[in-house]
Amino acid sequence: MMAFRFIIVLLFIFIGARMGSLGIGLAGGAGVAVLALTGMKVDPTTGIPWDVIGIIMAVIMCIAAMQAAGGLDFLVMVTEKLLRKHPKRITFLGPVVTFFMTVFCGTGHVAFSSLPVIAEVAKETGIRPSKPLSISAVASQIGITASPISAAMIAMAAFVEPMGVSYLQLVATMIPTTFIGCMVGALVANFQGKPLEEDPVYQERKAAGLITMHGEGEYDIKPRAKASVAIFGTAILIVIVYALLISDSIKLIPGDYLPRNAAIMTIMMLAGTIILLMSRTSAAEVATQSTFRSGMSASCCILGVAWLGNTFVNGYTDQIKALGGGIIEQYPWLLAVVLFFASALLYSQGATTAAMMPVAIAMNAGVGTMVASFAAVSGLFLLPTYPTTVAAVEMDDTGSTRIGKYVFNHPFLLPGVVSIAVSVLLGFIVNFFLIH
DSSP states (O other): OHHHHHHHHHHHHHHHHHHOTHHHHHHHHHHHHHHHHTTOOOOHHHHSOHHHHHHHHHHHHHHHHHHHTTHHHHHHHHHHHHHHHSGGGHHHHHHHHHHHHHHHHSOGGGGGGTHHHHHHHHHHHTOOTHHHHHHHHHHHHHGGGGOTTSHHHHHHHHHHGGGTOOHHHHHHHHHHHHHHHHHHHHHHHTTOSOOGGGOHHHHHHHHTTOOOOOOSOOOOOOTTHHHHHHHHHHHHHHHHHHHHHTSTTTOSSOOSSSOHHHHHHHHHHHHHHHHHHHHTOOHHHHTTSHHHHHHHHHHHHHHHHHHHHHHHHHHSHHHHHHHHHHHHHHOTTHHHHHHHHHHHHHOOHHHHHHHHHHHHHHTTOOHHHHHHHGGGGGGGGSSTTSHHHHHHHHTOTTSOSOOOTTSSOSTTHHHHHHHHHHHHHHHHHHHHHHTO
16 A cells, blocks of 8 residues: 555656646645545645745745845846956856855746846857856756755755754755855856857857847836845844844744744745835735746645655655665665755755655654755756756857757756755765764
């Protein structure tokens, strides 16, 4: 019966992955219903990560309020000025920008606004655009695992905190390891492909007049856009400081009356309220923003797939531990491999974390192994169909960022795999000293 139910779980994960977007969440919930029909106990109080979903919704409301107030447009304008100031370093500055914008905003979809700028600067400088675009798209995906307010980070913190790793330890580990990983990936990307002028596809497109130089962008920045970014940034800082003050190591403030998760939700909703009032932005505009749609979609995905995975794991914890515990204990790096391929299927770092970490816990993976392997939930670039990957291809009119006929031979693969491999390796090194 365990094998039969496991097939049901895999089947509905596959169906959700084929449907994409909200389909992952819907199919997950449908899978729970089928498990219940087979006689399996379903408990939404333990199966659904309510705190995680609540935090995602609160953060996304605040981000969308900032976007509606013009904050993201302001960030893009600042980004373009930085990139145009050092155009020859675009292959390294591009991923720096997308990585930290993702860390700051908690969603990789903010890269959509930066990728056209990166492509344009590279093209104008004579640099093959596939070099900065490939690693920039990858960095926007890996940055999710370093963001203090991303869905994946919040979900991961919920799993590892009871095991002795605090939220702040997790953030402090992931930011440097993933950033260094992305920079090594940028070094690899810098040596990928022929020089632009020698690329036959570029030569054909140039001869056909298909390549356009747009020049520096023009931005209509709203009057209080900069203030909205400052409010949002202050809210993140308050969240981190509050988590530090209530931590067991400092405990200057008792966290009983306002736990960390509740603090994140309330602080973010307070910041969103202030942004709307300060900028005189209509609340109705918030729900129309791209960050709101993508963030709420992530919440729905986690609702379904986490419920499906947790229902199965909660029913077979002892059996899973007996079957796979020894393997993971002997070869801890295998967890990163599993997470990498699972994320390529689920197309969501948050959904992968919510679905797979309970399995890791059941298999006695160990908290150090889990934290070190966390960056591997960002293997979304494996198949070149993730939105930011597709956008990078479409925005490069030189044709240098293209998908090969074998699907997997695309410019995102090698920099992405190297970035994650280095991040995971550094994670194991750091956690050997801090957690092991």
